[in-house]
Amino acid sequence: LTTLILFDVPDLYRTIDSIITLTELRFLDLSQSSRDTGLYPRPVTALHKLVTNLKQLTCLDISSTNLAAQPSPKDWPVRPDMHKPLDFIGLFNCENASHFGEIPAKHISGDANEDQVIMALQMYKDRAGLLQSVLNESYQLYRFGNSNPLVRHTEALHLVLNAMQNHLEDSTLQIAGSASLFYIIRKVAMNRDTKKRVVSALLSGMETHMEEQVMVRNCCLSLCQFEIPQEILFDYSRLAILLVTVLQHHNADNLTQRIVVFLLNSMAxxxxxxxxxxxxxxxxxxxxxxxxxxxxATNMCDDVMEVGWSFLWNITDETPVNCERFLKADGLLLFHKCFDAFRNERELVRNMMGLIGNIAEVDGLRSQLMNDDYVKIFSALLDLVEDSIEISYNSAGVLAHMVSDGEEAWSGLTVQREQVMASVVKVGWNWILF
Known part of the structure; x- marks a missing residue:
């Protein structure tokens, strides 16, 4: 027997004397997913027996055990006849063992540096429990850095992507992977195919674990690092559906709200x-x-409200069917209430009037603006030219469209059509266009 894999087998301390009789072993794996099952009563003695009796050993994995507890130069019981180091030793989640300076192995999985974490991602790609811990370590490494420069971001990116794709149903692993991904992709010049892989992995993770608020937030934050909408056009509909679903499921989380509304606006x-x-x-x-x-309802005009109106402006631009959706959802009443509450918020008013301008361009919908209250609002905004003429210009455009429908369309209003026409002409002469 040359290979013995005892990953996640509990109470292996009882079997050490049997294992050391397998003197032809070259690969021995005693690693565990959790330290709870990897505790040896006499760890140094157990490790000494292994390395002194298994003279053919080239690979030894003792991750998540205490076999290398409290390492010092004398703790490594190197065989007297060991002229060359092991090809591989697994020391991930072995307290500080992987930080020891004289580890007798060419390749090490651990948490001391980037090379060790990359090796751990490679070695434990099929072991969800251990892999989740490695992804957490990857997150720490690429977020906070290391004493040595980090140079293997691209390798890490593809390993994390593989982990997320191969363990899609594991929510804890997906959360760890998405958190790590957020910091890694900042440092990678991704080609088109890699960008598609990343976006697909994020959408699949979000789709599968929609109830996990942290997962959803991680994915949305990572998506913000892409050029929207250009780099997500290949999966445009899927992302749109997911973002709307996020708003339904996580409307109490203000940060997630802000990110999703921003993404939707960018998509529009x-x-x-x-x-x-x-x-x-x-x-x-x-x-x-x-x-x-x-x-x-909470009298709050924040980013969500401002960008929300910006989204409505963009999504209705030259799109009559969306203008109709807005109207059917009592959007005009909400416009009126928001204007009454926040009429001094210039950015908000600008966005709202941009939307009203889109509705005014639709012949079949313009009649719904024929209301004294609305006309008075639009007329009052004609004179709002302090910082920019944009609000005044949009208001004039809305009123000009309404005026163009003729005298009969104004028959139910108390505001005079001629008076509105005169106001539009007057304000136009006052605009400073150059």
Whole structure:
């Protein structure tokens, strides 16, 4: 017998005397997923027996055991006839053993440096329990660094991706992998195929573990490092559905809300109308309106509200079906309430009026703006030109569209059409365009 793998077999301390009779062993694996099952009553004696009796040994894995407890130069019972080191020794999760300076092995899995962590990722790729601990160590390494420069980010990236793809159903491992991934991808110049692999791994992890808030947040934060929408177009619909689902499941987590609304807004920019219609069909407009209502209920105008209105502006641009979705979801009433509450928030008002401008461009929907309250709001905003003419310009555009529908369309309003026309013309002359 040349190979003996006893990974995760408990109470191996009882079998040491039997193992050392297998004198032809070259590969011996005594590693454990947890230190709880890897405790030896007399660890130094047990290790001494192994290395002095198994003279053909080239690979020894004692990860997650105490066999190398309290290492010092004299603790390594090197055989008197050992002229060359082991090819491999596994010392991951062995307290400080992997930090020892004179380990008699060419390759070491451990947590002392980047090479050891990379080796651990390679060796334990099929062992979920141990691999999760290695991924946690990878996260610590690539987040906080090491005394030596880190140079193997690309290898680490592909190993972490393999781990996540091969253990998709393991939520704890997925969380550890996604956290590690976030810090690794910052340092890798990824080609197109690698970017697709990363995005796919993140979406699969989020899709499978939607209830895990930390997992969802990790994935969304990592997605923010990509060029949106360009680098996610290959899986555009899937991401849109997932982001809407996240808003449904995690609406109490403000940070996740902010990230998701930001991502949705980025997805709504610079894409064709068909893709905007897709996003609208997944319920994104209604979900964003719900987020805005929650903020309004707490009288809070924050990033979620501002970017939420920006998303609605972008998703309705030249997309009448999305304008209709907004109107059917009582969006105009929410516009009115938000304006009443936050009329001095310039960025918010700018975003809201951009959206109203999109509705005003749709002939079949413009009649829903024919309301004295709305016309008074639009007219009041004509004079808002202190920092920029954008709000004034959008308001003038909305009113110009409404005026173009003729006198009959204004018959139910108390505001005079001629008065509105005069105001639009007057403000236009006052704009400083150069």
């Amino acid at each position: 920019c610079h894409v064709e109308g068909d893709q905007k219609v897709q996003v609208g069909s997944f319920g994104a407009i209604e979900m964003i309106l719900d987020q805005i209502r929650r903020k309004l």
